[in-house]
Amino acid sequence: MANLIDKEEIRTELIRKNLFQMQVDLTRQRRLRILVMSLLMASLMLTVVYGTLENPFQYTFSNIGNFFDYRIFFIVWAIVSGLAIQVSIVALFRLENYKAKSSYLFVGLAAFFLVLTSLIPALKDIYPFWHWLHTACAIVFALFMLLSLIPYVLFISRENPRLRLVLKLWMVVIWIGSLFPLILFGTSGLFELWFFVSLIIWLLYLSLVLFEEKIVKLSVAFLKDEPNLDLAIEKLYVNLQINPKKDRQD
Numbered sequence: 001m002a003n004l005i006d007k008e009e010i011r012t013e014l015i016r017k018n019l020f021q022m023q024v025d026l027t028r029q030r031r032l033r034i035l036v037m038s039l040l041m042a043s044l045m046l047t048v049v050y051g052t053l054e055n056p057f058q059y060t061f062s063n064i065g066n067f068f069d070y071r072i073f074f075i076v077w078a079i080v081s082g083l084a085i086q087v088s089i090v091a092l093f094r095l096e097n098y099k100a101k102s103s104y105l106f107v108g109l110a111a112f113f114l115v116l117t118s119l120i121p122a123l124k125d126i127y128p129f130w131h132w133l134h135t136a137c138a139i140v141f142a143l144f145m146l147l148s149l150i151p152y153v154l155f156i157s158r159e160n161p162r163l164r165l166v167l168k169l170w171m172v173v174i175w176i177g178s179l180f181p182l183i184l185f186g187t188s189g190l191f192e193l194w195f196f197v198s199l200i201i202w203l204l205y206l207s208l209v210l211f212e213e214k215i216v217k218l219s220v221a222f223l224k225d226e227p228n229l230d231l232a233i234e235k236l237y238v239n240l241q242i243n244p245k246k247d248r249q250d
Contacts, residue, residue, distance in 0.1 A: 026215060029095075033211040036088045037204060043084035044200045047193070050077045056189035062122040062134065064189065078118035081196065082111035088203045089148065095210055098155055106148035113141040145199075146175070156210075163209070170202045 050073060054064050065074025089107045092098075120134040121127050153171060157164040177198060181190035 029211060029215050032091055033207060033215075036091050036207050036211075039084035040088055040200050040204050040207065043081045044197065044204070046077050046080055047196045047200065050074070051189050051193045051196075054189075056193055057185060058188060060187060060189045061192045062117070062138070065118060066122045075115075075118045078115045081200075082114040085114075085145075085199070085203065086111040088207060089152075092203075092206060092210060093152065095214055096156060096159065098152055100151055100155075103148045103151055106144045110141050110144035110148060113137045113144065117141060142195075160213075167206075170198075170205075174198045174202060 050064065050070070051061060053070055053073070054068060059067065061074065061077075064070050086107055090104065093104065093107075117134055117137040120137060121130050122134040124131040150171070153167045157167055174195065178191045178195040181188065181194055185191075
């Protein structure tokens with residue numbers, strides 16, 4: 001099929017029809033969706049593995065990272081999870097053209113404090129001050145995450161009424177659901193597992209739904225005036241980024 005497609009001709013045609021930027025946007029959205037969901041899946045697997053290295057009924061994430069030989073693993077988990085959550089949330093903000101600067105700031109601070117929490121030792125008997133600071137950073141992380149997501153959820157609920165109930169239910173599942181293990185089992189890794197796993201799954205769901213909606217809308221607009229649907233789909237998916245060496249081989 002590559003030999004049947006003249007990329008330069010397609011590029012010129014799309015520019016003439018004012019569709020070139022739309023095709024570029026579609027390509028970017030598809031790649032961004034793959035990146036976001038890959039980061040979230042990696043974070044989800046890492047969270048489950050790390051949180052169950054020791055008995056989660058007995059040990060918190062901080063206990064696992066400070067009482068056992070998993071200090072580096074704790075830091076790596078915090079960096080990967082913080083990066084994945086921040087990148088995915090910012091990508092969702094931009095996807096929906098959400099411009100509240102405070103939310104961007106809060107999600108960045110949340111990721112920062114998550115990593116900072118992993119770096120500060122949590123050994124109460126040996127370093128009481130650092131343990132207190134560690135706990136304070138964990139609370140601030142949760143607070144900033146809440147402050148960044150709640151306004152966005154309200155914004156999405158207004159823009160997409162069909163998602164309103166699902167989004168609000170997920171917020172209840174994440175935040176209220178995290179409190180039940182804490183109440184039932186006390187300070188343990190269960191409430192942290194619930195919080196991070198449910199948050200990441202929610203972000204995966206939201207990424208799947210919102211990116212798909214955006215891609216479908218752009219695809220319909222791109223294809224609506226095309227007489228040959230098969231050829232139009234080829235134009236939709238062909239890589240039009242300039243790569244002279246590869247283009248010559250094609």
